[in-house]
Amino acid sequence: MKISSKRLILFFWQINLCTFFFSCSGNETSPNIELAPSSQLVIIGQDLSKTFRSFDRIQSNQWKDFLGAFSTNGVGGSVYYISIGNPGKHSFNYCRIEEVSILAEKSFSRMISKREDNEKSIEKNKTEIFNFIEMYSSTKLNSVFDNYTDLEHFFQKVREIANEPRYQGFEKSVFLFSDGYHSIPKKEGMTSLSNNDFEGLNFYTCGLQNKALFGDINFLEVESPNAFFDNFIFKLKSEQK
Numbered sequence: 001m002k003i004s005s006k007r008l009i010l011f012f013w014q015i016n017l018c019t020f021f022f023s024c025s026g027n028e029t030s031p032n033i034e035l036a037p038s039s040q041l042v043i044i045g046q047d048l049s050k051t052f053r054s055f056d057r058i059q060s061n062q063w064k065d066f067l068g069a070f071s072t073n074g075v076g077g078s079v080y081y082i083s084i085g086n087p088g089k090h091s092f093n094y095c096r097i098e099e100v101s102i103l104a105e106k107s108f109s110r111m112i113s114k115r116e117d118n119e120k121s122i123e124k125n126k127t128e129i130f131n132f133i134e135m136y137s138s139t140k141l142n143s144v145f146d147n148y149t150d151l152e153h154f155f156q157k158v159r160e161i162a163n164e165p166r167y168q169g170f171e172k173s174v175f176l177f178s179d180g181y182h183s184i185p186k187k188e189g190m191t192s193l194s195n196n197d198f199e200g201l202n203f204y205t206c207g208l209q210n211k212a213l214f215g216d217i218n219f220l221e222v223e224s225p226n227a228f229f230d231n232f233i234f235k236l237k238s239e240q241k
Contacts, residue, residue, distance in 0.1 A: 038169075038171045039076045039099065039169070039170045039171070040070070040075055040077035040078075040171050040172075041078055041080075041161070041162065041167045041170040041171070041172045041173070042077070042078070042079045042172075042174075042175070042232070043157075043158050043172075043173070043174045044082070045081075045082045045084050045158075045174075045175070045177065046081070046082075047149060047177060048083050048145060048146050049145060049149040049183070050145040050146065050147060051149065051179055051181060052149070052178060053145050060136060060137050062225060062226060063133050063136060064129065064133060066079075066233065067079060067095055067097065067128075067132065069232075070125070070236065071100055071121075071122060071125040073237055073239075074099060076099030076100075077170065078094055078167070079095045080094040080157075080161055081094070082154055083139070084149055084151060084153075084178055085146030085148065085149065085150065086146040086148045087150045087153065090150070091136075092157070093136055094132070095128050097125050097128065097129075099121070100121050101117065101118055148185065149178065149179075149181060149182055149183045149184075150182070150184050151181075151182040151213070152182060159198070162200075162201055171202075172201045172202065173201070174203050175204045175205070175225070175228050176203070176204070176206075176208065178207060180205070180209055180213040180214075193214050193215045195216045195218075203217060203218070203219035204219065204220050204222055205219050206221065206222050206224055206227070
């Protein structure tokens, strides 16, 4: 199902509205504490093969805005980038963002201490984001297109990362920027994905032509990487309110 930016924003808004009503019906929380949004795990795969060359690659400024939104909105988590191309030739990079506390302390001394902790986290996040973008820029901005599309490797990494114990309780999203056609030497195609292997993950795609790849897994199609980034940022901002 292909969905526009406006419809995806409405989708996220409805989810957050439901979350609000359910949370209000439970136990009351202390009025001086704002609950932070859930930690996020985002895995992004980008197709670098010749069959996908009509699509512009994700630019560094797009990463900067997307990753910066985590820190700006008090959200912690990890963002992984995995290139999709020739077997054995994969760029792999990640950025870990520390949560910036949004607790409203009544004690002045505790508020000062929390502010200092926040400033340290913000500086660490800036360094993480800078290093991520530097690494990304050095690997993706070449004009070479790969001959093959090793999607099996990408989904194998998705399973490994999503199942790491440290990401238990995280909200997990996967964005596939690819036509979805697996191709490696001497082998064409791959087995369709199963929801049993990717339970609890939210899938988004752009440029997908081989929809059969996802088997019984539900996914949302977006217009562009920018649409995914913008709507995800909107979601983070909505959860903070």
